[in-house]
Amino acid sequence: MTDIVVEPTAVPPTVAAAKTVVDLTSLGAMLLSQGAEAKTYRFALNGLDCIVKERFSKKYRHQQLDTKIQAKRHLMEIRNINKCRKHQIPVPALYFVDNISNRIYMEMVDGITVKSFIQQQQQSTNSNNSNEILIKLCLEIGRLIAKMHDNGVIHGDLTTSNILLKNDDIGGNSKIGELLVFIDFGLSYVSVLVEDKAVDLYVLERAFLSTHPDSEQMFDQVIKGYADYSASKTKATLSKLDQVRLRGRKKLAFG
Numbered sequence: 001m002t003d004i005v006v007e008p009t010a011v012p013p014t015v016a017a018a019k020t021v022v023d024l025t026s027l028g029a030m031l032l033s034q035g036a037e038a039k040t041y042r043f044a045l046n047g048l049d050c051i052v053k054e055r056f057s058k059k060y061r062h063q064q065l066d067t068k069i070q071a072k073r074h075l076m077e078i079r080n081i082n083k084c085r086k087h088q089i090p091v092p093a094l095y096f097v098d099n100i101s102n103r104i105y106m107e108m109v110d111g112i113t114v115k116s117f118i119q120q121q122q123q124s125t126n127s128n129n130s131n132e133i134l135i136k137l138c139l140e141i142g143r144l145i146a147k148m149h150d151n152g153v154i155h156g157d158l159t160t161s162n163i164l165l166k167n168d169d170i171g172g173n174s175k176i177g178e179l180l181v182f183i184d185f186g187l188s189y190v191s192v193l194v195e196d197k198a199v200d201l202y203v204l205e206r207a208f209l210s211t212h213p214d215s216e217q218m219f220d221q222v223i224k225g226y227a228d229y230s231a232s233k234t235k236a237t238l239s240k241l242d243q244v245r246l247r248g249r250k251k252l253a254f255g
């Protein structure tokens with residue numbers, strides 16, 4: 001049986017039906033980054049500026065296992081981006097999905113990572129204004145994560161690199177919350193368990209503290225935003241977070 005791979009180019013379907021997956025760079029895509037599991041390209045999809053995320057094989061893994069893991073992460077990423085979008089949690093729009101090449105063609109967010117933004121603000125000379133902006137930003141991050149959890153989505157890899165901030169006049173910071181976009185849902189899954197929600201927050205806390213010096217107060221604002229979303233819905237998760245932290249400290253101390 002011949003595999004049919006449909007490439008979203010302007011070529012006629014007879015030409016697009018190919019036995020092998022076409023290298024994106026040969027279609028004019030520009031490689032932006034290569035992570036542990038996927039490559040990210042910038043690509044013009046019939047004139048539409050987009051990002052293509054393509055999962056690649058890990059040669060050290062058993063091939064069948066690798067294919068299974070790739071397919072699962074690809075599927076979870078699509079499913080949970082869609083779920084978030086349905087519930088008005090900001091994520092890129094999905095334009096096209098290819099389940100054979102494991103490629104996701106999505107909206108290109110014109111902006112920077114929250115990681116870079118925090119670093120810029122921490123170096124700013126107007127520290128009062130920067131603090132105010134960072135407080136608003138962190139409150140909103142917390143609120144949106146609570147909303148994601150309330151809708152059953154666990155991100156699985158929350159870091160300040162996996163949240164983007166759209167380019168805008170951030171100096172007029174009243175709408176900073178509207179500029180956030182969550183990406184990288186490859187490790188996401190669906191769960192309503194407080195344990196899973198608490199671990200999701202703990203992963204973000206570790207990322208904050210290891211990436212940004214003196215960020216304890218910023219993370220406190222994330223927690224405040226999370227709690228403010230709905231005290232009744234978030235209370236159990238936040239008390240579980242204390243237990244998860246304790247476990248984390250014991251693990252660090254005793255291995």
Ligand SMILES: Nc1ncnc2c1ncn2[C@@H]1O[C@H](COP(=O)(O)OP(=O)(O)OP(=O)(O)O)[C@@H](O)[C@H]1O
Pocket residue numbers: 032033034035036037038039040051053092106107108109110113161162183184185186
């Ligand atoms: N929709 C998007 N718009 C703009 N930039 C994006 C978008 N999606 C991803 N990127 C950029 O590509 C980078 C890698 O994307 P992503 O985190 O989804 O892939 P990844 O390979 O899983 O990364 P890593 O292994 O480093 O976690 C992001 O840090 C971001 O800079």
